[in-house]
Amino acid sequence: MAKTFIEPYLFFNGRCEEAIEFYRAAVGAEVLMKMRFKDSPEPGVAPESENKIMHATLRIGESTFHASDGRCQGEASFAGFSISLSLPDGAEVDRVFAALSEGGEVVMPAGKTFWSPRFGMLTDRFGVGWMVTVAS
Secondary structure, three states, X not given: OOOOOOOOEEEOOOOHHHHXXXXXXXXXXXXXXXXXXXXOOOOOOOHHHOOOEEEEEEEEOOEEEEEEOOOOOOOOOOOOOOEEEEEOOHHHHHXXXXXXXXXXXXXXXXXXXXXXXXXXXXXXXXXXXXXXXXXX
């Protein structure tokens, strides 16, 4: 029987390549698959979109997510959710938190909370919300 699971799909509206490289450096994301619009067998790809990312799959730890440039229609919007990233210890939380927040905005600095020895919230340079914590 096939497993059921949720995988986020993020649309970066023209900045997907930049986002992929950022997440590779910041959290060690591994690119499992990347397809450009020009690689599609469907006709009618706009010349300005040929090299944009139609679909990518990335892995962080044991989780995967998908990314795309989408329709490249302006600023990406990632409202109403955050990605929760659980890491093995406080030192790793601090390292990843600093990397993800570069060019972004710290919402809650990483620190001790009543539920975790290290937890912080941020919005990265692409507008994606992150909650970074020590795995419980």
